[in-house]
Amino acid sequence: MTKTRFVFAVTLSLAGALPALAENPMVGGAPMYDTKTIVENAVNSADHTTLVVAVKAAGLVETLSGPGPFTVFAPTDEAFAKLPAGTVETLLKPENKDQLVKILTCHVVAADAMAADIGKMIKDDGGAHEIKTVGGCAFTASMQGDKLMIEDGKGQMATVTIADVKQSNGVIHVIDTVLLPQM
Template identity: 45%
Template sequence: MDTLNGAGPFTVFAPTNAAFEKIPAETRNGLMQPDQRDALTGILTYHVVPGRVDAAALTQQIDAGGGSATLTTVQGGTLTATVVDGTVTLTDEAGNTSKVVMADVAASNGIIHAIDTVVMPN
């Protein structure tokens, strides 16, 4: 996956280790198999949004959108960002949610927000 090696900038919603542990071990192990490389790449690039979207900009997008912002991922799918109980929450295409647990971690080619659940594309 060469996407993140590019100049960017990118915004990455990076699942924590605990987020990955929520995925059943059988599923995680299956995704590591060579024949599942495309599926794994799709999941990983679903966590990446083109551009540098820090917490302030994301909150502004949510406010401007009347309470939600639609983010198009590098994978081609969408994530919906809202604020729930003061926390930015992402909803994936299947309706699953993930909360931002740490925002605005600087990276050389963008910014990282840690999330508590792996989001999945359709």
């Protein structure tokens, strides 16, 4: 019995001495693992089925499975549902692949930008920071209270609803609106 108490006491003292590791938030009811790629995690999110279908249709699976780093502003299924009726179906047609690729790559930044980093850039830039995407879009990040907001090329505002979902090749920030380029 003495041995067990000693081992238990040592375990408690070691556990108290180690820093707690921050866990990724759940997304779409699924755990997100920082050891998996953006694509490997996204396919498990029940909230991102439309995004996954679009990424596959655009031929971007290999790219977003690559080493990165990438920051992806990942619209939910509800975000896609806010688009005018028929928009998603039209974009998924093979003849519209270029437009789909443009829209999706406008959600990707070639960096590993955590929300605190973006917040600091916003503050350093006087309240708004331009984000340049791999799709050639320029969006504006700002803070609305404690919420990170992204304004797209059409003047729509997307709210980051889940920030800092670490991936092996970057980070995902879940957003509630599809970002559209100025066309």
